Amino acid sequence: MKLTLKIWRQENAKTKGKLVTYKLSDLSTDMSFLEMLDVLNEELAVKGERTVEFDHDCREGICGQCSLVINGQAHGPEGHYTTCQTHLRSFKDGDSLTIEPFRANSFPVIRDLKVDRTSMDHIIQAGGYISSFTGMAPEANTIPIHHNIAESAFDSAACIGCGACIATCKNSSAALFMSAKIAHLAKLPQGQVERAERVVWMVNAHDDEGFGSCTNTGACAMVCPQEVPLLDITRMNYEYNKSKCTVE
Amino acid sequence: MALNAKIPKGPLKDKWQNYLDTTNIVNPANRKKIDVIVVGGGLSGGGAAASLAELGYNVKVFFFQDSARRSHSVAAQGGVNAAKNYKNDGDNIYRMFYDTVKGGDYRSREANVYRMAQCSVDLIDHMTAQGVPFGREYSGYLSNRSFGGVLVSRTFYARGQTGQQLLLATYQAMMKQVKTGNLTQYSRHEILDIVVVDGKARGVIVRDLVTGKIERHSAHAIVLGTGGFGKIFYLSTLAMNSNGSATWRAHKKGAYFANPSWTQIHPTALPQAGEHQSKLTLMSESLRNDGRIWVPKNKDDDRKPGDIPTEDRDYYLERRYPAFGNLVPRDVASRAAKERMDAGHGVGPLKNAVYLDFKTAIEKLGEATIKERYGNLFNMYEKITGINAYKEPMKIAPSAHFSMGGLWVDYELQTSIPGLFAVGEANFADHGANRLGANSLLQASVDGNFILPNTISNFLSNEIRTGKIATDTPEFDKAEKEVQAQLEKILAIKGNMPVDRIHRRLGKVMFKEVAMSRNEKGLKWAIEEIKKLRDEFWTNVAVPGDDKGPNSELEKAGRLADYLEIAELMAIDALSRNESCGAHFREEYQTKDGEAVRDDKNFMYSAAWEWMKGEEWNLHKEQLEFNDIEVKTRSYK
Numbered sequence: 001m002k003l004t005l006k007i008w009r010q011e012n013a014k015t016k017g018k019l020v021t022y023k024l025s026d027l028s029t030d031m032s033f034l035e036m037l038d039v040l041n042e043e044l045a046v047k048g049e050r051t052v053e054f055d056h057d058c059r060e061g062i063c064g065q066c067s068l069v070i071n072g073q074a075h076g077p078e079g080h081y082t083t084c085q086t087h088l089r090s091f092k093d094g095d096s097l098t099i100e101p102f103r104a105n106s107f108p109v110i111r112d113l114k115v116d117r118t119s120m121d122h123i124i125q126a127g128g129y130i131s132s133f134t135g136m137a138p139e140a141n142t143i144p145i146h147h148n149i150a151e152s153a154f155d156s157a158a159c160i161g162c163g164a165c166i167a168t169c170k171n172s173s174a175a176l177f178m179s180a181k182i183a184h185l186a187k188l189p190q191g192q193v194e195r196a197e198r199v200v201w202m203v204n205a206h207d208d209e210g211f212g213s214c215t216n217t218g219a220c221a222m223v224c225p226q227e228v229p230l231l232d233i234t235r236m237n238y239e240y241n242k243s244k245c246t247v248e
Numbered sequence: 249m250a251l252n253a254k255i256p257k258g259p260l261k262d263k264w265q266n267y268l269d270t271t272n273i274v275n276p277a278n279r280k281k282i283d284v285i286v287v288g289g290g291l292s293g294g295g296a297a298a299s300l301a302e303l304g305y306n307v308k309v310f311f312f313q314d315s316a317r318r319s320h321s322v323a324a325q326g327g328v329n330a331a332k333n334y335k336n337d338g339d340n341i342y343r344m345f346y347d348t349v350k351g352g353d354y355r356s357r358e359a360n361v362y363r364m365a366q367c368s369v370d371l372i373d374h375m376t377a378q379g380v381p382f383g384r385e386y387s388g389y390l391s392n393r394s395f396g397g398v399l400v401s402r403t404f405y406a407r408g409q410t411g412q413q414l415l416l417a418t419y420q421a422m423m424k425q426v427k428t429g430n431l432t433q434y435s436r437h438e439i440l441d442i443v444v445v446d447g448k449a450r451g452v453i454v455r456d457l458v459t460g461k462i463e464r465h466s467a468h469a470i471v472l473g474t475g476g477f478g479k480i481f482y483l484s485t486l487a488m489n490s491n492g493s494a495t496w497r498a499h500k501k502g503a504y505f506a507n508p509s510w511t512q513i514h515p516t517a518l519p520q521a522g523e524h525q526s527k528l529t530l531m532s533e534s535l536r537n538d539g540r541i542w543v544p545k546n547k548d549d550d551r552k553p554g555d556i557p558t559e560d561r562d563y564y565l566e567r568r569y570p571a572f573g574n575l576v577p578r579d580v581a582s583r584a585a586k587e588r589m590d591a592g593h594g595v596g597p598l599k600n601a602v603y604l605d606f607k608t609a610i611e612k613l614g615e616a617t618i619k620e621r622y623g624n625l626f627n628m629y630e631k632i633t634g635i636n637a638y639k640e641p642m643k644i645a646p647s648a649h650f651s652m653g654g655l656w657v658d659y660e661l662q663t664s665i666p667g668l669f670a671v672g673e674a675n676f677a678d679h680g681a682n683r684l685g686a687n688s689l690l691q692a693s694v695d696g697n698f699i700l701p702n703t704i705s706n707f708l709s710n711e712i713r714t715g716k717i718a719t720d721t722p723e724f725d726k727a728e729k730e731v732q733a734q735l736e737k738i739l740a741i742k743g744n745m746p747v748d749r750i751h752r753r754l755g756k757v758m759f760k761e762v763a764m765s766r767n768e769k770g771l772k773w774a775i776e777e778i779k780k781l782r783d784e785f786w787t788n789v790a791v792p793g794d795d796k797g798p799n800s801e802l803e804k805a806g807r808l809a810d811y812l813e814i815a816e817l818m819a820i821d822a823l824s825r826n827e828s829c830g831a832h833f834r835e836e837y838q839t840k841d842g843e844a845v846r847d848d849k850n851f852m853y854s855a856a857w858e859w860m861k862g863e864e865w866n867l868h869k870e871q872l873e874f875n876d877i878e879v880k881t882r883s884y885k
Contacts, residue, residue, distance in 0.1 A: 012797065030521045032632075038526060038748060045746040045790040045801055053798050055314065057487040059527040061628060062412055063318040078631075085631040110458055111798045118435065121315050125427045129420035130379045134299040134697045137370070137377035141334065144388025154381040154406060157413060161317050190379050 001027045001093040005040065007052055008100040013108040013116075019098065029089040033076060034059060034066065036088060053112040059084040061225060064160035067167070068113055069100040074164035074223045082162065082225045102167035106174075106210045117163050119209040120177060126205035127198035128181040130190055143189050156184040158226040165220035165228075171212030176220040178206050179236035180228045186239055196243035203240055251504075251856060251870045254658040255359045260876045261341075264363045267659070268702060272709035279304040282708050283717070285452055285467040287439050287494050289316025291411075291689060292672025293473025294418040295696025301425035303701060305708075308465060309422070310434045310454055312489060312803075317419040320475055320487045321692060324411025325532035325625065327393060327403035328375075328689040330368035335392055339400040341365045346877055348687060351397040351577050352652075352680020353830035353846065354879050355507075355854070357872065359659060360677040364687075367694035372404055374697060378417035382406050393621075394537055395685035397577035397884075403686045408532050408625045414689055418696075437463075438803060439494045440731040442470065442501045442668065445723045449498075449668035453724075453731045457803065460796045462732060464724050466717035469667045469707055472498060473696060476651030476673040478511055480811045480818070481763070482748075482755025484648035485517050485530040491807040492814050495655050495674050503663040504856035504868060506676040507653035508814065509822035510831050512683055513764050515541075515581035517647030518632060519601040526748075528647035529632055531604070532625055533685040536574045538609035538618065539642070541565050541581070543602050547592040553603055553641050564588055572884040579682040579831045580884060582646040586764050587842060589645075596643045605641035646764060650688060652679045652831065653821070656856040656870070660703035661695060664856075669704060671695035676854065681830025735795045738805050743788030747804045750789065754781050754808075754815060762819050767835040771823040775816055782812040817857060817865060824867065827851045848879060 002025045010017025022040055031039075034056050041051040057065040061082040068083045070076040076086040091097065101109055106119040145153075159180040166174050182199050185191030191198075214233055221230040256267040274282065282305050286297040289311035297309040313319060331344040344365040349356055372390070376382060383391040383405050392401040406413040425431035436457040443451035443466070451466035477492025478484045499505045516535060517528040542563045544556055564584055566573045576584075585602050588594065595601050610618055615638055619626070626637050635642075655663045655670040657677060662669050672692035679687065757777045761770035785808065793799045828837040828844035829851070837845040853869040860866050 028522050028524070031524050032526070035524045035526050039524060041801070042746040042748060045792055046744050048742065048790070048792050050793040050799075051801050053800055057313060057318055057489050058320065058323050059488055060323060060529040061631065062409065063313075063320070063322050063487060064315075065313060065318045081631055085628075087632070087634075089634060114798060116458075117314055121317075121423065121426075121435075124420060125423040129424045130377065131424055132374075132377040133302040133421075134295075134374060134701070137373035140332075140373045140376040140382075141389050143376075145384055146388050147384045147386045150381050150384040153379075154409075154413075157379075157381050157406075157416065158409060160322075160412070161315065184381070185379055188379055188381065190377055 001029060001088065003027060003036070003091065004096040006096065006098045009052070009112050010109050012111055017109065027088055029087070031088045032059070032084060033070070033086040033088065034084050053114045055114050056084055061085045062160060064162035067102040067115060067162065069102060069167060071098055074102065074167045075225060079222060080225055080227055102163055104166050104172035106172065107163065107166070119211070120161055120163060120174065122209055123174060123178050123202055123205045124181065127194070127201035130185060131194060145189060149187055153184050153187040155229055156180045156187065156232050159228050160226055162225065164223045164225065166211065168219045168223045169212065170217065170219070171215060173214045174206055174211040175214035175233050175236065176224065176228055176230070178202055179232040182239055183232040183235045186235065195239065196246045199236065199239040199243050200247045251868050252658065253357060253870060254660060256659065260359065260362050263359050264366055271702065271706045273705045274709050274712060276304055278712040280306065282306065282711055283308070283467040284469050284471065284704070285310070285465060286471045286473060287452065288319065288473035288475065289313070289422065289433070290319030290473060290475060290672065291321040291415055291418055291692035292674070292696040293471065294319065294415070294422050295693055296471050296473060296671055296700045297431055298418060298421035298425050299697050299701040301428070301430035304430060307431045308434065308467065309431060310437045310439060310452070312436060312438045312457060314435050316422055316433065317416060319415060320490050321415040321689065322412045323487065323530070324689050325408045325530065326395065326534035327405035327410045327686040328371070328414060328693070329395070329402050329686040330372045330404060330690070331365055331402060332369060332372060334390060335401045337400045339402050343400065344368065344402065347398045348684055349680065349877050350882055351684040352682050353882050354680065354848070354852070354874060355829050355872065356680030357677045358874055358876060363699065364678050364691055364694055367698045368690055370698060371690065371693050375414055375417055378421060380406060380413045380417050393534055394575060396533055396536060396575045396581065397684045405534065408534065408622060411689055414693060440497065440806070441727045442498045443723050443727045444501050444665060445717070445721065448666045450717045451719060451724060453727045458798060460799070462728055464719040464728060466719045468711040468714060468717065469669065469704055471669045471671060471700060471704070472655065472674050473671045474674045476654065477811070477814055478648045478651055480754070480815055481648035481758050482751045483520060483525060483528050483759070485514055485528055488526065491810070493807050493810045495670065496810040496814055498655060498663065498665065498668060500859050501665065503665045503668060504656040504858050505653070505817060506656035506854050506856045507821065508857065509762060509818040510652035510681050511648055511763065512578055512650035512652060512831050513582040513646045514649035515578055515585055515646050516604060516644045519596055519643055519645035520598065529628065530647070530649070531629065531642065531644055533578070535604060535622060535625060538621070539574065539604040539606050540608055541574055541602055541604055543588045543593040543595060553605070562593065569884045576884045577682055577684060583764055583833060585646055601643035601645045603641040604644045606637065610638065648759065648763065650683050652676065652681060652683055656854070660706060661700055662703070662707065667707060669700060671700050681832055734806070735802065738789065738791055738802065738809070739795060741787065741789050741791070743790050745784060745788045746790050747801055747808050750781055750785050751808050751811070754778065754811060758815055762822055765833050765835055766822050768823065771819050774819045778812060778815045778819065785809065785812055816863070820865065821855055821857065824855065825851055846881070
C-alpha cells in the first residue's frame, strides 16, 4: 500500500516546528505503524538526511514510551491501542496521515516527535508510593485482600504512564494518570496509612507542573490503552475532599 | 587472575546467613560519604538504587528511557516464583533450588541458586507491602499458577502484567528516594564507558541523549543492572533499545564475560510475519497452563485448524514428554517446535509457527475463566494479529528472549573488576544453561533489593576514608577521549547501509547458527560472517546527523558496534563447548531421539572469557561443584 505522511519536524523546544511531507510505497498491511516509520528512517539514512526522532521501546504496548498523535488522535485511530500496537491494516491504501507529537504545556518537545514527560515522574515523586522500605514487610498472607478489591486495584494500577490522556485532554489535565495511582493505592489495605497525604501532595504537584484542571469530558478514558476507569477521577476527588480535613 | 567465587563456608542452607553474620557493613553516618552509581532503572538496577538510597548512600541512577518505569522488566508477563508453599503441594526452598538447578541443566552455581530460592520468600512480602496487586483467591489469600519445568504451583502473578506491577512498585520506591534526596536520576542518559582507576571501577562516561553532551560521573562503586543482550538477534522479545553495551564495555575494561552463548529461545512468541518486522511479541509461558500445543500430523496440511480432526493432530509435547506435557522447560519446548517445523509441519503462511490451542480449556472451564486468567494476552494477540484466540488457536513460534550468560560475578555479585557489580540479567550465575519461567523477575528483584545491598557493603566498608573520587584525572580524560573518538568515527563513515539493515543481517546469522541448534561447521561460518558484517559496518554504515543532540541512529550504531563483537564471542563460546546442555544444543552431541547429551567430565564449568584486546579471548574456567543435589540426566519424560 501507499501512504502520504505529514510529519512534525522540530529541532528542539526553542525552535519552531513544521509539517514535512513524505511519501512511502510498497508497504504491507501487516506492518506496524512504527515499522513504517523505521522504513522511512532507513530511506532517509541512505540519503544522508536526518532521521525522524520518535520515542518507542517495547513495541508491545506495555512500556508507555511510544507516543504520537495520528490524524488528531493520540495513539492513532483504534482507541485503547498504543501507537506501537497500531498496524497499517487500520488505514486505507492512499491515505494521508498527519503525525504529531503529544502536545501539552507540560510536555516540551525534545526533537521532532519526542517529548519530555518527566513532569509525570514528578507527580509520582510527590506521593505515588507506599513508604515500605526493603526489609520492613510483614508476611504477605497476614493481610487478606478480597479478590474483587485486588482486581479493582489492578485495573487502576495497569496505567502505563504514556500520557495519551494528557495529550487528548483539552485542558492538558493529568487527572486520569494521577487518579489511577491514587485509586490503586487507596483501594488496597497497604495504602491506607499515607492515603490522605498522598492525594494532597500529588494534586499539588500536578498543579505545580502546569497540568490543567479536569472538566470531566472523559476524552482521556476513550484513548487510554489500559482502559483505566474514568471513575478513578471521581474517586480522586472524593479522596482529596476527604483528606482536606486531615492534611494541612 | 584466578577465579574465586568466594562461596561462604558451611552447609548450603546456612551459607547466606553465615555470610550476613560475618560480612563488613558501613555505619549510617559513613554511608553519606559514599557515592554509588547504578546503571539501569529496571527491577534489578532500580531495586538496588532504591534499597541503597534507603540505606543512606548517595546514589545516582542512569537509564536511557525517559522514565525508569519503562525499563524492560515492564514487559515480563506471567509471574514471579517463590517457595511460599501456600498451596500445600510439597513446595519448599530445597525443591525450588532443585528445580532451578535441574532446569539449568546442572550448569549454575549451587550456592547462588539456593540463596535465590531463600530470598524468594521475602520478596513476595516486600512486593505485596509496596502495593503490588497480586492475583488473589476469593478467600483473599494470594493465588498461584504453574510454570514450565516444575511440578508445583509457586508462581505469583498480577494478571499477565506481573513484570509491570513489580517494576512500578520498584519505580515508586525509587521516586520516594528521589524525593528524600538520596537518589538522583539521570533519564535519557546512556553509559558509554566504565572508568577504572587503580584497578577499581570508579566512574562512568555517559552521553546525555537530549543534549548530546558527554559527561563524567564518579563513585566508590558501580552497579550494572542493564539486562540482557537478546536483541543481538534483531528479532527478539526484547525492547528495541535493550542492549549489551554497558556490560560489553565493562568487559573490555577487564570484566570477564561468562557463558555468552547461552541464550534462551522462548517457545511462545508471535511468529515473524514479514521482512520489516522489528519485534517478536512474547505470549506468556503461563498460557501453557491451559493451552495445548500441536501441529498437523500431515505435512503441508493447509486446512484451517478448526477443520483438522483430533486424529490428524500431533500434540508433540504431550507425546514426547508425557510427565510434563505442555509444561516442559523452555529450551525443550523450543527445540521440539523447531524439530516439527524443520520436518515440514509448521503452520501459518510462512510455515514458521505451531498452534497453541485453548479449545479444551474453554470447554472445561468456560470462556470467562480463561478471560480472567489471560484476558490481556488474548487482547494483545488480537491487537497485533487481528485474530480472536477464543475462536481459533494462536500461532506461536520460538524467539530469542533471555541471556543466561552475562558478566561473571562472584557470590557477592562483584565482577572481576573490584568495585564493579552486576545484578539481574546482566550477570550470569543463577540460571545455568536454561532459565525457568518466572525466575527472571525473581532473580532481578532479589539481586537488587536483598543481595546486592548486603554484599556491596563489604566492599564499601573499605572506602569510608577514600573521599570523593575526582573526575579530572588521566583515567577519565582517556575514557572520554575514546568515547568521543568512536562517535566521530561512526559519523565520519557516511556510508549507505542503515544500522538496522546490518543488524537484521547479523540477527539472521545468529538465529541460524548460534541459537537453538549449533554445530561446528555452522559456528565457524557464523564467525566469518560476523567479521564480514563488522567490516561492512565500519566502512559503510549510514548514520546521518551529528552528535550534538538527539540522534537515534547514532545510539543504535554504537550498540550495534558492540553486538558485532559480542556475536563473535557468543560463537566462540558455543564452539568451545563440546557438549549439549540446556539452551546450548550442539548437534554433534545428542541421543538417537534428539535429546541433549551433556559431558560432565569435561564441561562442568562456567566459561569466563577475558578480553585480550581484539578478536582474542582468554578462557577461565569456574568448575562447578554439586554437593547437595545428585547430578542426573535431565528428563521430562
